Amino acid sequence: MARILRLAGAQxxxxxxxxxxxxxxxxxxxxxxxxxxxxxxxxxFPELAFTTFFPRWPMEQDSPELLACFETAMPNPQxxxxxxxxxxxxxxxxxxxxxxxPEGQRFNSAVTVxxxxxxxxxxxxxxxPGSDRVKPGQRYQQLEKMYFAYGDTGFPAARGPxxxxxxxxxxLICNDRRWPEGWRVLGLQGVExxxxxxxxxxxxxxxxxxxxxxxxTFHSTLAVQANAYMNATWAVSVAKAxxxxxxxxxxxxxxxxxxxxxVAQAKGLGDELILAEADLDACRQGxxxxxxxxxxxxxxxxxxxxxxxxxxxPG
Amino acid sequence: MARILRLAGAQxxxxxxxxxxxxxxxxxxxxxxxxxxxxxxxxxFPELAFTTFFPRWPMEQDSPELLACFETAMPNPQxxxxxxxxxxxxxxxxxxxxxxxPEGQRFNSAVTVxxxxxxxxxxxxxxxPGSDRVKPGQRYQQLEKMYFAYGDTGFPAARGPxxxxxxxxxxLICNDRRWPEGWRVLGLQGVExxxxxxxxxxxxxxxxxxxxxxxxTFHSTLAVQANAYMNATWAVSVAKAxxxxxxxxxxxxxxxxxxxxxVAQAKGLGDELILAEADLDACRQGxxxxxxxxxxxxxxxxxxxxxxxxxxxPG
Numbered sequence: 001m002a003r004i005l006r007l008a009g010a011q012x013x014x015x016x017x018x019x020x021x022x023x024x025x026x027x028x029x030x031x032x033x034x035x036x037x038x039x040x041x042x043x044x045f046p047e048l049a050f051t052t053f054f055p056r057w058p059m060e061q062d063s064p065e066l067l068a069c070f071e072t073a074m075p076n077p078q079x080x081x082x083x084x085x086x087x088x089x090x091x092x093x094x095x096x097x098x099x100x101x102p103e104g105q106r107f108n109s110a111v112t113v114x115x116x117x118x119x120x121x122x123x124x125x126x127x128x129p130g131s132d133r134v135k136p137g138q139r140y141q142q143l144e145k146m147y148f149a150y151g152d153t154g155f156p157a158a159r160g161p162x163x164x165x166x167x168x169x170x171x172l173i174c175n176d177r178r179w180p181e182g183w184r185v186l187g188l189q190g191v192e193x194x195x196x197x198x199x200x201x202x203x204x205x206x207x208x209x210x211x212x213x214x215x216x217t218f219h220s221t222l223a224v225q226a227n228a229y230m231n232a233t234w235a236v237s238v239a240k241a242x243x244x245x246x247x248x249x250x251x252x253x254x255x256x257x258x259x260x261x262x263v264a265q266a267k268g269l270g271d272e273l274i275l276a277e278a279d280l281d282a283c284r285q286g287x288x289x290x291x292x293x294x295x296x297x298x299x300x301x302x303x304x305x306x307x308x309x310x311x312x313x314p315g
Numbered sequence: 316m317a318r319i320l321r322l323a324g325a326q327x328x329x330x331x332x333x334x335x336x337x338x339x340x341x342x343x344x345x346x347x348x349x350x351x352x353x354x355x356x357x358x359x360f361p362e363l364a365f366t367t368f369f370p371r372w373p374m375e376q377d378s379p380e381l382l383a384c385f386e387t388a389m390p391n392p393q394x395x396x397x398x399x400x401x402x403x404x405x406x407x408x409x410x411x412x413x414x415x416x417p418e419g420q421r422f423n424s425a426v427t428v429x430x431x432x433x434x435x436x437x438x439x440x441x442x443x444p445g446s447d448r449v450k451p452g453q454r455y456q457q458l459e460k461m462y463f464a465y466g467d468t469g470f471p472a473a474r475g476p477x478x479x480x481x482x483x484x485x486x487l488i489c490n491d492r493r494w495p496e497g498w499r500v501l502g503l504q505g506v507e508x509x510x511x512x513x514x515x516x517x518x519x520x521x522x523x524x525x526x527x528x529x530x531x532t533f534h535s536t537l538a539v540q541a542n543a544y545m546n547a548t549w550a551v552s553v554a555k556a557x558x559x560x561x562x563x564x565x566x567x568x569x570x571x572x573x574x575x576x577x578v579a580q581a582k583g584l585g586d587e588l589i590l591a592e593a594d595l596d597a598c599r600q601g602x603x604x605x606x607x608x609x610x611x612x613x614x615x616x617x618x619x620x621x622x623x624x625x626x627x628x629p630g
Binding site: 127128151157159168175178182184185187222225226287291292295298302303304305306309311312314315 | 443470490494496505537545575602605606608612616618621622623628
């Protein structure tokens with residue numbers, strides 16, 4: 001029996017800092033309903049989907065405005081309507097959010113929720129970009145290393161429900177998608193579907209020189225294509241896009257097959273659905289031949305990957 | 316002072332099994348001279364450039380026909396004219412060849428030769444594809460695992476000569492380019508230029524179902540683009556192409572910049588030069604920002620990459 005899973009990416013336009021949670025949640029539920037109406041079984045939302053990308057703003061660590069960006073439980077009353085609607089529709093979803101644990105730790109996290117409304121697995125972002133302190137004189141910051149602890153979950157894989165074809169699933173968040181190490185740890189768990197949410201700058205919001213939005217979108221897509229190919233997995237990579245708080249975010253949300261081919265891609269920078277029917281068994285050819293890890297990997301020569309953090313050029 | 320290195324890829328059309336060494340060497344020297352005439356300082360030849368891709372043919376391990384495919388030293392009298400001409404022109408090169416050591420070990424190897432004719436460094440292919448035994452009933456084989464030992468050099472990086480801008484250089488061979496581990500070990504040595512030769516099937520020569528030549532070329536290019544981007548390095552990836560011994564090889568030789576953009580690509584399946592001026596300092600932005608490994612890598616979560624060879628899916 002073919003293992004077909006109908007995937008959707010729910011790209012979101014910007015969440016302005018002044019937007020109410022209710023308004024944002026309403027847009028997410030509308031995207032969920034639209035995806036369900038078109039047959040989707042699993043919907044992928046962006047990183048930090050419930051708020052603006054707040055690491056661009058310097059805030060005091062225990063200020064109410066910062067704490068308001070974090071979820072102290074998942075689900076919680078504020079986001080429960082999304083969970084309820086998804087369960088009623090029998091649709092699962094991935095969503096990224098800022099997590100504040102009972103112990104006071106803060107993570108850039110994501111969960112994947114099954115069609116029955118239960119949380120299948122959790123992930124905390126490992127590759128945090130940005131700075132651990134405010135850069136003076138810059139209007140816009142990138143403070144992920146200040147606001148979040150490095151994820152402590154590793155790169156877990158989980159078996160999805162039988163109704164989805166029991167795929168081996170993994171999650172990444174934003175910058176993780178550019179790091180082949182995370183993909184490979186998922187690949188070594190036989191991953192067939194990788195879910196990713198992101199917020200990626202379209203240009204330097206402080207007006208410095210930098211890459212074009214077109215090039216940044218190319219990089220975002222290229223990394224997902226090649227890592228999906230090299231691990232013989234499907235991938236769904238979903239942006240929050242557009243002009244958010246005066247800073248631009250790329251779109252380019254995409255669904256990529258195990259050959260690294262883009263099978264669906266968002267065209268705009270607003271709320272937009274992309275859909276694809278994923279044949280999970282399309283992963284088999286890669287896993288059994290070209291990327292038969294057991295036959296072809298040579299880990300005795302990979303030691304530097306774990307022994308060294310930074311690059312050390314020869315003399 | 317800008318660090319500009321003028322690169323050439325010398326894609327080769329097929330080497331038929333019946334072709335003489337002299338004829339093949341003559342084509343290589345013509346490509347070298349053509350590249351030098353257009354200003355190239357470093358020319359990249361394919362994998363197993365001096366012969367047909369002989370792992371497609373079953374031969375007895377100590378038969379004269381198999382031994383004739385191997386080089387017992389590099390250089391040696393048969394290939395000396397290429398070394399002599401390159402030295403006279405002041406052009407360096409990468410070339411792949413079958414190596415038979417004094418101890419009787421056989422490797423799929425490559426060397427990079429400096430503008431003064433000396434060998435800068437050596438590499439022995441680690442990711443051998445194919446089978447370690449003849450598959451009965453198949454006209455065409457892929458016997459790399461039978462004819463060659465796995466490379467024992469690791470993934471060495473070397474500093475190129477001052478006349479080239481002293482780039483940190485690495486080598487890969489063919490199938491290695493699809494394995495992010497090899498690229499990352501080079502990246503962790505600060506590599507600015509990766510040289511690659513390949514022979515990749517354009518279709519199943521035994522007439523089975525398989526991917527199109529177009530898709531295989533896409534995969535070949537995609538892997539180089541993304542791994543160049545993720546390691547912020549230039550890359551030159553060069554095919555032996557066309558109908559060789561009745562089996563098709565893809566072309567698609569390319570030069571890729573540290574953004575993962577293809578800056579030159581071969582159009583045909585014959586002897587063909589591609590050229591690019593590589594600004595080595597274009598690697599700096601990636602190495603200092605997005606792919607600042609010291610700032611952003613988290614090796615404590617990469618352990619599975621060295622601890623596990625094959626994939627182990629969750630229960």
